[in-house]
Amino acid sequence: MSTTRRARQKVTVTADLVILTIRDGELSVLLVERANDPFAGELALPGGFLRGRESLLDTARRELAEETGLDPSTFHLDQVGVYSAPDRDPRDPRVITCAYLAIAPDLPMPTAGSDARAARWSSVADALRTGLAFDHDGILRDAVDLARVEVQFTTVATAFCDAEFTIGDLRAVYEVVWGVELDKPNFHRKVTDAAGFIEPTGGKRPTPNGRPAALYRAGPADSLSPPMMRPRSS
Amino acid sequence: MSTTRRARQKVTVTADLVILTIRDGELSVLLVERANDPFAGELALPGGFLRGRESLLDTARRELAEETGLDPSTFHLDQVGVYSAPDRDPRDPRVITCAYLAIAPDLPMPTAGSDARAARWSSVADALRTGLAFDHDGILRDAVDLARVEVQFTTVATAFCDAEFTIGDLRAVYEVVWGVELDKPNFHRKVTDAAGFIEPTGGKRPTPNGRPAALYRAGPADSLSPPMMRPRSS
DNA sequence: AGAATAGTGTCTGTAAGACAGTATTTG
DNA sequence: CAAATACTGTCTTACAGACACTATTCT
Numbered sequence: 001m002s003t004t005r006r007a008r009q010k011v012t013v014t015a016d017l018v019i020l021t022i023r024d025g026e027l028s029v030l031l032v033e034r035a036n037d038p039f040a041g042e043l044a045l046p047g048g049f050l051r052g053r054e055s056l057l058d059t060a061r062r063e064l065a066e067e068t069g070l071d072p073s074t075f076h077l078d079q080v081g082v083y084s085a086p087d088r089d090p091r092d093p094r095v096i097t098c099a100y101l102a103i104a105p106d107l108p109m110p111t112a113g114s115d116a117r118a119a120r121w122s123s124v125a126d127a128l129r130t131g132l133a134f135d136h137d138g139i140l141r142d143a144v145d146l147a148r149v150e151v152q153f154t155t156v157a158t159a160f161c162d163a164e165f166t167i168g169d170l171r172a173v174y175e176v177v178w179g180v181e182l183d184k185p186n187f188h189r190k191v192t193d194a195a196g197f198i199e200p201t202g203g204k205r206p207t208p209n210g211r212p213a214a215l216y217r218a219g220p221a222d223s224l225s226p227p228m229m230r231p232r233s234s
Numbered sequence: 235m236s237t238t239r240r241a242r243q244k245v246t247v248t249a250d251l252v253i254l255t256i257r258d259g260e261l262s263v264l265l266v267e268r269a270n271d272p273f274a275g276e277l278a279l280p281g282g283f284l285r286g287r288e289s290l291l292d293t294a295r296r297e298l299a300e301e302t303g304l305d306p307s308t309f310h311l312d313q314v315g316v317y318s319a320p321d322r323d324p325r326d327p328r329v330i331t332c333a334y335l336a337i338a339p340d341l342p343m344p345t346a347g348s349d350a351r352a353a354r355w356s357s358v359a360d361a362l363r364t365g366l367a368f369d370h371d372g373i374l375r376d377a378v379d380l381a382r383v384e385v386q387f388t389t390v391a392t393a394f395c396d397a398e399f400t401i402g403d404l405r406a407v408y409e410v411v412w413g414v415e416l417d418k419p420n421f422h423r424k425v426t427d428a429a430g431f432i433e434p435t436g437g438k439r440p441t442p443n444g445r446p447a448a449l450y451r452a453g454p455a456d457s458l459s460p461p462m463m464r465p466r467s468s
Numbered sequence: 469a470g471a472a473t474a475g476t477g478t479c480t481g482t483a484a485g486a487c488a489g490t491a492t493t494t495g
Numbered sequence: 496c497a498a499a500t501a502c503t504g505t506c507t508t509a510c511a512g513a514c515a516c517t518a519t520t521c522t
Contacts, residue, residue, distance in 0.1 A: 210500025
């Protein structure tokens, strides 16, 4: 932290959110359609300006509550990183953003109780194919990469599920996030043996045609050791 | 990225550096003694203000060059994270910083050709015992945690070594960074089997009293799969 | 020769991956 | 009963960890 006064400048800071969920078997992200320039009419990640005496995490939590209408303390939020390229905002060369990754269950949204902007779910593949405003393509890619690593080493995969879920639900999370197929028997053994990952509730969920699946809830552990193994080709 | 103008504010942004190396068998960090308030006379991480049209990575690289007098392109730089608590700088509630981790070999410094500030190496343990200015204790802890993870999954451990190094040198890096003892034979087999991690130069380095060790250089791989296994109790 | 350090071989336990087989439901 | 889905058992292979052993240098 230099003490020279030379060339010190003030910049605008925002927090942007990558809210991921799984909808219809696809990894999906919450996007907003921009009402104003720059990039009016294009899709972008939700986000907002750092205000008052907030930390950036506070900003992210506040925006998350505004977008989803839900209690932000129920979400898992991780810092993805800072994006500070000088021309990422064409109207002001000095706007930097800090991106946060939020992982959510399949919500009954879009965004009851949100602010006026049109928010919608989009599959990550579509979003990257179509392209997003600013440098949000890169942010989204980085956030998805982070999510892939996080589900491997932590128990956040359960944050994609409802409060009660089956092992099949959890396996679907890994298959969608990693884009692979996993062996059902081995997955079952692995997650039931991982201490603190999931706990049986005692309940069962009927299946259309077959043996009902036991229900589980998230366990107390945060990290997984040994981690979930991702099939090679990382 | 909201388009409302309400409560938008400008803040001062800095990049702080956690430059780690191994000196005398201890994980060490480059610190500067602050000349001015706040925290005049205390030790802090080197850093400086975002200038002109730089990205924060540019700022970090520039500061790194100023502190070490070396070509910044030779260093490995990783973003640790953003620190934006509202009162982390007692004189201005709106100074946020982005911390970067740099990994360096044991340099012939302190800081030939650096700017006027008194820079010195300190062991990480001492730095955390004594305490640093601002929130730099927490930043240092986070950066060390990141380094511990990075050496596990990437080949950056070689960045702690000189251009040519022995397997014993590399093992010492892991032992110091992780604070553990590793089995020599197993470590040797593991790193020589890891594709692209290290390459033999053909040379040998004499030892004071014993068989000379073969010399290696860093290989082309960036990531290690399978990763280096860290003894349990993570 | 003996001490010291580098490097190899071999055994064992653990866990991942493949997959056969069993259990529990609906029609 | 057949079909479908959930779950269990077992075999194989890969690899981490322990550690005995060999190799090459110096005094």
